Amino acid sequence: MTDRQEIENLILEYPIYQYVFLRPEDVMFTERVRTICKQECKRYGTSWSCPPAVGTVEECRERTLGYTDVLFFSTVTEVAEILDMDQTLATRGPHEEVTTEIEQLLASRGYRVLTLSSESCAICSKCAWLEGKPCRHPDVMHPCIESFGIVVSDLAEKGEMDYYLGEHELLWFTLMFLGKD
Numbered sequence: 724m725t726d727r728q729e730i731e732n733l734i735l736e737y738p739i740y741q742y743v744f745l746r747p748e749d750v751m752f753t754e755r756v757r758t759i760c761k762q763e764c765k766r767y768g769t770s771w772s773c774p775p776a777v778g779t780v781e782e783c784r785e786r787t788l789g790y791t792d793v794l795f796f797s798t799v800t801e802v803a804e805i806l807d808m809d810q811t812l813a814t815r816g817p818h819e820e821v822t823t824e825i826e827q828l829l830a831s832r833g834y835r836v837l838t839l840s841s842e843s844c845a846i847c848s849k850c851a852w853l854e855g856k857p858c859r860h861p862d863v864m865h866p867c868i869e870s871f872g873i874v875v876s877d878l879a880e881k882g883e884m885d886y887y888l889g890e891h892e893l894l895w896f897t898l899m900f901l902g903k904d
């Protein structure tokens with residue numbers, strides 16, 4: 724069983740804006756998100772962290788079975804213009820660092836962790852998926868939350884967390900499925 728109090732004590736060391744624990748059954752998986760990925764996201768089909776490389780929505784859901792708890796958290800950063808995609812993506816690094824550090828910390832405490840994060844993986848300048856090769860860093864790459872068919876705004880609403888803070892503050896989100904044997 725996971726120990727929420729222990730996890731809370733560990734993550735309070737990090738610059739997290741908001742966090743909430745959810746139950747795995749609170750997380751909805753929907754094909755509708757996959758359709759949006761396909762039709763509207765230029766990262767579709769370009770990364771191991773995005774569809775179709777992550778598998779079907781049902782396969783993604785099956786990967787989350789066996790976890791008993793869910794940690795959902797956000798970090799916040801200031802941006803001059805939230806609609807400027809290049810500028811907003813450039814602010815993502817610190818969130819990924821926090822995510823990776825928390826993931827590794829929880830793993831070191833004996834937790835099994837499946838981590839999904841905002842946007843597709845950007846560890847490599849060119850994803851190995853485009854070359855038909857295996858992911859170069861499968862242990863540290865984080866699939867995009869939406870790639871699993873999960874609606875981030877739905878999680879924020881269920882967790883009573885902020886989803887939008889206006890034009891000059893940007894929220895990044897991480898979703899961790901947790902288990903402990």
Ligand code: SF4
Pocket residue numbers: 770771772844845846847848849850851852857858859860861864
């Ligand atoms: S670590 Fe590299 S190869 Fe793996 S998903 Fe990320 S960008 Fe692609």
